[in-house]
Structures are given as structure tokens and as C-alpha cells.
Amino acid sequence: MPGCGPSVARCRCQRGGFLSAPRLVGLPEERGRPTATWRMGRCPDGGGARWGTRVPKTPTWTLTEHNQSPEVSMEMIDHLECLALVDFRNQEGVQRLASAIQFANQLHVVDTEEVEPMDSVLENRPLYLRADEVTDGDCTEAVLSNARQAVEEYFVAPPEVRGDLACRILH
Amino acid sequence: MMALCLSVRCVKALENRTWRCLTAFRRSRQSDAGRQDGRWERVVGLEVHAQLCSKSKLFSGSQVQFLAPPNSLVSFLDASLPGTLPVLNKHCVEGAVKTALAVNCTINKRSTFDRKHYFYADLPVGYQITQHRCPIAVSGNLAYNLCVGKRHVIPKFVRIKQIQLEQDSGKSFHDDVRTQTLIDLNRSGIGLIEIVMEPDMCCGNEAEAAVRELQLILRTLGTSHGNMSEGQLRVDANISVHRPGEPYGVRTEVKNINSARFLARAIDYEIQRQIEILENGGKILNETRAFDYKSGQTIFMRDKERKQDYRFMPEPNLPPLIIYDNETLPSNVNPHQVVNIDYIREQLPELPNVKRRRLVEKYGILVEHSFTLMNEDGLVQFFESVVEQTQASPKKVIGWVINDFVALLKQNNLRVNQSPIRPTDMSEILNLLENGCITSFSAKQVLTELWKNKGKTATQVVELKELGLIKDQKKLEQMCQCVIEDHPEEVSEIQKGNWKVINKLIGQVQKASRGRTSPTLVEATLEKKLFQRCNHRNED
Numbered sequence: 234m235p236g237c238g239p240s241v242a243r244c245r246c247q248r249g250g251f252l253s254a255p256r257l258v259g260l261p262e263e264r265g266r267p268t269a270t271w272r273m274g275r276c277p278d279g280g281g282a283r284w285g286t287r288v289p290k291t292p293t294w295t296l297t298e299h300n301q302s303p304e305v306s307m308e309m310i311d312h313l314e315c316l317a318l319v320d321f322r323n324q325e326g327v328q329r330l331a332s333a334i335q336f337a338n339q340l341h342v343v344d345t346e347e348v349e350p351m352d353s354v355l356e357n358r359p360l361y362l363r364a365d366e367v368t369d370g371d372c373t374e375a376v377l378s379n380a381r382q383a384v385e386e387y388f389v390a391p392p393e394v395r396g397d398l399a400c401r402i403l404h
Numbered sequence: 405m406m407a408l409c410l411s412v413r414c415v416k417a418l419e420n421r422t423w424r425c426l427t428a429f430r431r432s433r434q435s436d437a438g439r440q441d442g443r444w445e446r447v448v449g450l451e452v453h454a455q456l457c458s459k460s461k462l463f464s465g466s467q468v469q470f471l472a473p474p475n476s477l478v479s480f481l482d483a484s485l486p487g488t489l490p491v492l493n494k495h496c497v498e499g500a501v502k503t504a505l506a507v508n509c510t511i512n513k514r515s516t517f518d519r520k521h522y523f524y525a526d527l528p529v530g531y532q533i534t535q536h537r538c539p540i541a542v543s544g545n546l547a548y549n550l551c552v553g554k555r556h557v558i559p560k561f562v563r564i565k566q567i568q569l570e571q572d573s574g575k576s577f578h579d580d581v582r583t584q585t586l587i588d589l590n591r592s593g594i595g596l597i598e599i600v601m602e603p604d605m606c607c608g609n610e611a612e613a614a615v616r617e618l619q620l621i622l623r624t625l626g627t628s629h630g631n632m633s634e635g636q637l638r639v640d641a642n643i644s645v646h647r648p649g650e651p652y653g654v655r656t657e658v659k660n661i662n663s664a665r666f667l668a669r670a671i672d673y674e675i676q677r678q679i680e681i682l683e684n685g686g687k688i689l690n691e692t693r694a695f696d697y698k699s700g701q702t703i704f705m706r707d708k709e710r711k712q713d714y715r716f717m718p719e720p721n722l723p724p725l726i727i728y729d730n731e732t733l734p735s736n737v738n739p740h741q742v743v744n745i746d747y748i749r750e751q752l753p754e755l756p757n758v759k760r761r762r763l764v765e766k767y768g769i770l771v772e773h774s775f776t777l778m779n780e781d782g783l784v785q786f787f788e789s790v791v792e793q794t795q796a797s798p799k800k801v802i803g804w805v806i807n808d809f810v811a812l813l814k815q816n817n818l819r820v821n822q823s824p825i826r827p828t829d830m831s832e833i834l835n836l837l838e839n840g841c842i843t844s845f846s847a848k849q850v851l852t853e854l855w856k857n858k859g860k861t862a863t864q865v866v867e868l869k870e871l872g873l874i875k876d877q878k879k880l881e882q883m884c885q886c887v888i889e890d891h892p893e894e895v896s897e898i899q900k901g902n903w904k905v906i907n908k909l910i911g912q913v914q915k916a917s918r919g920r921t922s923p924t925l926v927e928a929t930l931e932k933k934l935f936q937r938c939n940h941r942n943e944d
Contacts, residue, residue, distance in 0.1 A: 316521075316713055352516065352718035360723045362741050365459050365495035369479035370466030376475055376483045376589075386474045387586035390525035390576060 297342055303334045444645045444682075446675050447652060448611055449603030450562075452618060453596050454628040455572065455636040456499045462571055462595030463490030463533065470634060474588040482593040484529035489721050496569060496595035497743050499627040500540050501727065503597055504567050506621050506755055509544030511745050513727050517569075517719040522712065526574035526587055534598070536716050539568035540725070546601070547757055548617035549775070550610055557771050562614050563602040572596050597627075603642065603652075607675070608668030615639055615664045620756045620778065632663050639667055643674045645682065653678070653688060658702050660694040670695040674702050759784070767791065767798035776806050782820035783810070789827035796834040804834065808848060812855055829854050832862040845919035846871040874920045877929075883921070884929045887912045888937070898934055906930060 305327060313330075314322075373386055382389040458468055464481040481488040504511055516538045519531040544564035549557050574592035576585050599618070605611050619630035619637060630637045644655035658674055661667045673695075678688050693702040728734075729745040754762075760774040763784070769777075777784050787805050791798050809830065813823060833854075837847045846866070853865045866872050874880060887909055888895055897905045906927065913926045 312713070316715065353720050353723060355723040358723045359737075359741065360492060360725050362494035362497065362743070363460075363465070363491045364740065365493050366465065367460050367467040368465030369460075370464075370477045370482075372480075373473070373476045373478070376478045376480070379483075379485070384579070384582070384584070384586060386476075387577070387588055388475070390585040390587050 297339070299335070299339045299342060301335075301338070303331060303338060305331050305334065443647070444679055445648050446606045447603045447644045447646070447655070448605040448607065448671055448675075449642040449655075450601045450605070450611055450614065451640045451642070452599040452601070452615070453570075453572075453638040453640075454503075454599065454618075454622055454630060456496050456595040456597060457626060457628055458493060458495045458499065458595060460493060461593040462493050462496050462569065464488075464593050465491075466593065468594050469590075472590055475590065477590040478592070482589055490533060490719075492722065492725065493595060494740070494743065497540070497725065497727070498748060499595070499625075500567060500569050500597050501743060501745060501748050502625050502752065503599075503622065503627050504541030504544065505745070505749050505752060506625055507544040507546050507564055507567075507599075509541035509564060509567055511541050511727055512538060513729070513732065513745075514538070514724050515540045515568075515727075516724045517722045518716050519719050521715045521717075524573070524576075525585055526576045526589075526592065528574075528587075528589070528592075532571050532573065533719050533722070534570035535568035537718075538724075539566040540727070541567040546614060546618060546621075548610075548614045549757075550613045551772070551775070555770075555772065557775075560610060560613070562604045562610075565600040565602050567600075568598050570596050570598055603644075608671035611639075611641060611671050612664045612668040615667060617756065619664075624753055624756055626753075632661075635662075641667065641671050641674070643671060643678065644688070645675060645678045653682075654690050656688065656690065656702075657692045658695055659692060659705065662697075666695060666697050669697075669700055670702055673700060677702065767802070769798060769802045773802050773806060776810070777802075780810065780813075780820055786820055786823075786827055786830075790830045790834070793828060793831035794834045794838070796838050801834060804830065808851055812851070816855075824856075825851070825854055829862055836862060836866065840873060840922075842866060842871055842873055843919055843922060845914070846873070849919070871918075871920060873922060874917055880921065880925065880929055881933070883913055883916055884926065884933055887916065888930070888933055895934065895937070899938060906934075 310322075310327065310330070377383045377386065377388070380388050456462075460466060461468055461479075461482065464479040466477045466479040466482055469477060479488075481490060501511060515535055517533055518536040520534050520536065521531040523530060542565070544567070546562050546564055548560055548562070550560050551557055572591050572594040574587055574589040576587050578584075579586050601614070605614065615632075615637075619632075622628040622630040622637075628636055632639070639661055641658045641661070642655045643658060644653040646653040656674065656678070658670050661670050674693065681688060692705045694705045695702050727743045727745060730747075733742065733744060756778055760771070760778060763769060763774045763777060764771055777787055783805070786809075787801065790805065791801050794801060809823075809825070812825075813820065830851075833842075833847050833850050836842050836850075837844060842850065849869070849871055850862050850865050853869065854860065854862060857865075860868075891909060891912065894905050894908055898909075909930055910923055910926050913921055913930070914923070
């Protein structure tokens with residue numbers, strides 16, 4: 234990105250500034266606890282404000298070793314390929330899958346006994362109910378403009394991955 | 405060895421014949437009250453998807469309409485374009501709550517949405533938003549009535565496991581000319597309620613009766629039109645059989661059923677098919693079958709052995725749906741954002757079984773009659789208006805309404821609200837009948853006449869067509885005399901002592917008078933004349 238250092242993340246806030254991530258400037262004491270300061274740098278088009286953060290400077294947790302290697306069988310690969318339509322058919326793919334599963338399995342170390350799973354951080358927000366009115370639709374051209382192929386205002390489906398004639402009876 | 409020599413057509417013909425024989429055998433043996441015929445226990449469970457009646461879709465503001473130009477009712481959310489978010493339709497939630505209350509379900513005041521993933525061309529986003537873990541309602545029961553024969557009605561129950569809100573998928577059409585599949589997303593995103601029933605039923609007739617009752621309930625509530633042929637109500641049946649005392653057998657799922665009648669046939673066929681296979685030592689495979697209405701058979705669709713993994717995950721874009729009742733309703737919340745169970749319960753219309761019971765108690769009609777009245781839209785109001793305006797008893801009125809009026813409707817393929825005969829016309833005819841101005845035969849003629857010519861009253865028609873009862877005794881005697889003279893053989897039969905032949909003479913008088921004579925009066929006159937004749941003869 235022009236005008237920015239090598240390790241800077243661009244912030245998409247509307248103020249048009251950018252966050253300089255690793256450059257921690259100053260350590261003002263706040264209530265006796267050291268806090269890091271994320272300074273808003275100046276962008277060519279202006280902006281700039283100071284943000285506070287409670288994210289600690291050094292990690293408060295340590296990495297635990299979780300050495301158990303997962304069992305990845307050919308049946309599992311077939312099943313996952315079917316579900317995700319991704320080709321695993323090479324050794325590199327299998328290894329990558331195994332390491333991905335191993336990485337994710339570290340979650341099992343955390344004790345979640347009697348803790349209600351959280352689906353979303355919005356769980357205490359009320360779900361907005363919309364009134365039953367027609368406010369959308371009627372934009373056939375726009376909707377079809379993304380289609381690779383269209384026939385008389387219908388989308389044309391790509392050829393089926395698993396040809397199943399009988400499925401068509403359903404619709 | 406013989407089997408090898410038979411051609412494919414012969415085998416098919418044999419199969420069909422076997423199927424027809426088995427059907428006849430099954431009909432003669434089917435016990436409607438029990439689930440076993442001594443050898444097999446049948447288990448049938450239904451999953452019903454009903455399209456909700458709303459102006460806009462479940463999560464987007466596009467219109468809901470049955471026939472529309474392809475892809476014209478599609479918003480960016482329905483087309484699964486990135487950057488769109490689902491926003492729940494309040495009317496759909498109310499519809500689901502109404503339905504749940506009508507089938508005595510417990511409403512979950514907190515329910516959540518999930519994503520069900522699978523790949524299909526008519527589901528461009530790759531998942532369907534449904535309620536898997538925590539649906540909007542659970543544990544209900546549907547009371548329905550099984551008609552056995554013409555007069556006997558058995559009340560039955562089927563438990564409802566849950567009711568959930570979900571999205572509909574688009575529609576795919578196979579274009580044979582160009583061998584491609586065309587997708588129309590007009591239907592994608594329309595709100596559906598899925599009603600999952602426990603496997604409490606045991607035959608096609610029970611399933612058909614349950615579905616018909618559900619359709620009636622949905623239409624009464626206004627939640628769904630419940631039209632199976634238009635795809636507004638879709639029923640999938642799960643069927644298995646097992647020996648009494650043993651655990652449940654492997655089940656198959658039957659889809660693609662587009663009428664209640666076909667549902668019964670599909671279930672019965674599948675039960676028979678499974679019994680045959682098991683009795684011949686085979687195994688039932690866990691598969692999905694489609695019903696082919698032309699042959700009346702279920703055919704293999706797809707293998708369910710490897711269980712489809714839908715990878716359910718909570719829908720991250722929708723917080724839990726909270727539904728209130730009078731107790732839990734907070735005071736500071738916007739009323740447009742509130743779905744109140746108690747308020748909806750108060751607004752529920754009279755449910756079908758309550759209405760039927762009321763009709764039977766109030767008018768003294770038979771239970772089957774109440775069913776016929778409820779099955780036609782508007783017939784109950786018609787019947788009640790006629791009863792109000794006529795002196796005839798409701799029991800007489802019901803016969804005329806159900807037999808004659810409905811027959812005319814069916815002949816002309818009209819609904820009650822399109823009928824040229826109003827309740828006042830009907831009640832006028834029945835009043836004339838009660839007062840003895842016309843016979844029932846003439847009344848039928850008047851009815852037909854009024855059907856054809858609107859704008860005339862019954863009395864006018866009676867005068868015009870001279871359908872009034874002949875009360876003039878002299879004329880009656882004249883007619884009887886003619887008939888006696890024209891039928892000497894019958895007269896001699898009667899004089900020998902065979903009085904039953906007099907009915908034939910009465911019939912002749914009726915014919916001659918075009919049904920304008922009262923049979924009792926005719927019989928009395930004829931008897932008098934014949935008696936006189938007898939006496940004359942004796943004197944001779």
C-alpha cells in the first residue's frame with residue numbers, strides 16, 4: 234500500500250485513518266495496569282484520534298502441547314470431498330488436512346463443562362422483526378447479470394456433480 | 405428357469421398383476437383400527453412442509469406470488485449475493501405461532517436459527533436457514549377423524565414432534581431440448597413451516613385423513629392455502645414395518661406426492677413392497693423413493709445409506725427469536741417488535757373440530773354431514789342461512805344442501821360463492837315443500853330451474869311451470885281412473901290379492917301428472933276406486 238510501512242494494517246473506519254499495529258507508542262499508566270496504546274496515524278486525507286485498549290502487551294496464556302495425531306482415513310476423505318467438493322487426492326492434501334485437524338483439536342483442552350455454547354456475540358440483542366411488506370425484488374436484469382449463462386430469464390445450472398435423474402422429479 | 409425366458413414386458417405385466425392381486429387382497433384384509441394384521445406392524449410418520457401465506461418472503465422483502473415471470477421476485481438476498489443479511493418477517497412468525505397453538509404445541513419462547521448445508525443447483529447459497537436445535541414449537545398433537553365406511557367415524561390422534569420455520573429453495577426445470585437444468589429463484593426464500601409428526605400412524609388412510617385435517621386447520625387459520633397440487637403443502641412419508649415385539653425396521657422415505665389421495669396410495673404400496681421383500685427373506689435399504697402416480701408405485705431415487713451430513717451450524721446473522729406472553733411482556737418494548745402468544749391465542753378463529761361439534765349439537769345433524777359441510781368453502785354459512793329462513797327442520801335442510809345443492813355445484817364445477825342459488829331461494833323451495841304446495845319431485849325441478857334462470861323466485865317458477873301440487877280431488881280421480889283403465893293386468897293382480905302392484909299404478913299416476921301428485925293421496929284414491937270396482941264385480 235503506498236505511503237505505509239511494511240507491517241501496517243489498513244483500517245476501514247470511516248474516519249479515514251489507519252492503525253499502525255506493531256508500533257506501540259508510549260505506555261500511560263491507567264489504574265496501575267500497563268496498557269498499550271494504538272495511535273491513529275495521519276493519512277494523506279486527514280483524520281486521527283487516540284484509542285485505548287485493554288489488550289495486554291504480552292500474552293497471559295501459554296501454549297500447551299497437544300501431540301495426539303488424528304486418524305484420517307480414506308473413507309473420511311471421500312466423505313469430506315463429497316460434502317465440501319474439494320479435491321484431497323494427493324499426499325500434500327492429506328497432510329495439510331491432518332495438520333489442520335490437529336490445530337483445531339487443541340480446543341478440546343479447554344474445559345467447557347456446564348458452559349452454555351455461545352452462538353453469537355449478539356445473543357442478548359433482540360432479533361429485529363420486519364413488517365410484512367413488499368420492499369424488494371423486481372430486478373430480474375440485475376440478478377441475472379451475474380449469471381455465466383442464462384436462457385429466457387432462467388439461470389442455467391452447471392452440469393451436475395452427481396448426476397441423479399430421479400432428483401429432478403422433485404422439482 | 406422359467407423367469408429367464410420371460411421378456412421384460414412379461415415381467416412387468418406379471419408385476420402389475422401381482423400388485424393388483426395384492427391390492428385386492430390387502431383391501432379385503434386391512435383392519436383400519438389396528439396397526440397389525442397379525443404378522444406385521446406398520447409404522448408411518450409424516451413430515452409436512454407448508455408454505456406460509458405472507459406478502460413478502462421470510463428473510464427478504466421480495467413478493468410471494470405463485471405464478472410470475474421467472475426470477476422477477478428475487479432480491480439480492482434470495483439470489484445469495486454476498487453482502488446481504490436475512491431480516492425476519494414478523495407475519496411469518498405469527499403464522500407459525502398460530503399453527504402451533506392450533507395443534508396444542510408448547511411454544512419455545514426462545515428459539516434459534518441454524519444453517520443446513522447441502523449442494524443443489526436451486527440453493528445458490530449452499531445452505532438453508534432452518535431451526536434445527538431449538539424450533540419455535542414442540543410437543544403437540546393433531547386430532548383427526550378416520551372415516552370407516554359410510555357412517556362410522558373414529559377419532560384419532562397423531563403426536564407432533566416439532567414445528568419450525570425455514571426457507572424454501574428455488575425451482576429447477578429440466579429442459580430436455582437443450583439437456584440443461586434451468587433455475588427459477590422466485591420460490592427461493594419463501595417462508596415454510598415444517599411440521600414433523602411422530603410415527604403414530606399405520607396406514608395410508610390414516611395419513612390421508614390427518615393431512616386433510618391439517619389442510620383444513622391451515623386454511624381456517626389463514627396461515628397457508630395448503631394446496632398440495634400447487635406445492636403449497638408438501639408431504640414426505642417415512643415408512644417401515646416390523647414384526648410385533650421386535651424393534652422398528654429400516655425405514656424408507658417417499659417423496660414427490662402431490663395429493664392426499666396419492667399419499668394414501670403411495671404409503672400402502674410402500675408398506676406392501678416392504679412386507680413382500682421381508683417375507684421373501686430380503687432386506688430393506690434405507691433409501692429415498694419417489695412416487696410415480698401413473699403406475700401407483702414408488703421408485704428408487706437416492707441412497708440414504710451414507711447418511712447425508714448437513715453440517716448444522718448456528719446462523720450467525722440472527723440472534724435468538726424471543727416470543728412473549730402476557731406475563732413476560734416487558735413494558736418498554738416497541739409493540740411492532742412483539743409477538744405475544746396470549747394475544748394470538750385470543751384471536752384464533754373457531755377450529756374445524758370445534759365447529760363440527762357445534763354444528764352437530766346445534767342442528768342435530770349426523771357427524772358425517774358436518775364433515776361434508778366443512779369440506780366445501782362457504783357451505784356452512786349457506787346451510788345456516790337456509791335453516792334460519794325456513795320452517796323445515798335442519799335435518800331435512802341438510803339432505804337438500806348436501807345432496808341436491810352440492811350435486812349441482814359439482815356438475816357445474818362451481819364454488820359455493822359462485823352459485824346462482826342464494827340461501828333465500830333454497831329456503832323458499834323448502835317452505836313450499838313444507839306447506840304442501842309442491843312435492844319433493846317438483847322441488848327438485850324448481851331447484852334446477854332456478855339454477856338456470858337467476859332473478860326468478862321459487863314461487864314464480866312453480867306458477868310458470870305449473871309444478872304446484874294437484875289438490876283438485878276430481879282431477880285426481882280422473883287420472884286414477886285413466887290409469888286403472890289402461891292397466892287391466894295390474895288391476896286383476898291386485899284383485900287377486902297382490903296389493904304390492906298398486907305401487908306400479910301409483911308410479912303411473914305420478915308419471916302422468918309429472919310428479920305433481922302426493923303419493924299418499926294417490927294411493928288412497930286408487931284403493932277407493934279399486935275397492936269400488938271389486939264391489940261392482942261382486943255384484944255382477
